[in-house]
Amino acid sequence: MTVCIRGATTAQNTRDDILLSTKELLEYIMDSNEVEKENIISIIFTATKDLDKVYPAVAARELGITEGALMCVQEMYVEGSMLKCIRVAITVESGKKQSHVKHIYLKGAKVLRPDITTQEER
Numbered sequence: 001m002t003v004c005i006r007g008a009t010t011a012q013n014t015r016d017d018i019l020l021s022t023k024e025l026l027e028y029i030m031d032s033n034e035v036e037k038e039n040i041i042s043i044i045f046t047a048t049k050d051l052d053k054v055y056p057a058v059a060a061r062e063l064g065i066t067e068g069a070l071m072c073v074q075e076m077y078v079e080g081s082m083l084k085c086i087r088v089a090i091t092v093e094s095g096k097k098q099s100h101v102k103h104i105y106l107k108g109a110k111v112l113r114p115d116i117t118t119q120e121e122r
Contacts, residue, residue, distance in 0.1 A: 008109035022059035
């Protein structure tokens with residue numbers, strides 16, 4: 001069965017913080033959904049236009065996600081929208097149904113989906 005796991009976080013526009021924040025998000029998603037690296041089919045990353053020091057996909061490669069397809073695109077700018085935000089959509093082979101997937105929103109991005117953000121998330 002294939003499922004899509006969504007998530008987002010915020011970061012400062014430095015190479016280190018973009019990579020650190022992206023790794024934290026990916027690890028949290030993988031842990032919360034019991035995802036093994038080899039079951040990741042693809043990850044689409046979006047970043048707002050004010051994050052331009054490194055591709056978020058570099059963080060995935062540094063975590064050992066080497067088989068899945070990775071793509072980085074710029075998030076569409078909408079006036080008044082959240083700044084310094086990285087979003088992910090991860091397609092995974094899983095035994096879970098889509099309705100049982102835990103989508104993860106961290107840091108400032110928690111406001112994007114308060115309906116599914118839990119108290120335990122950072």
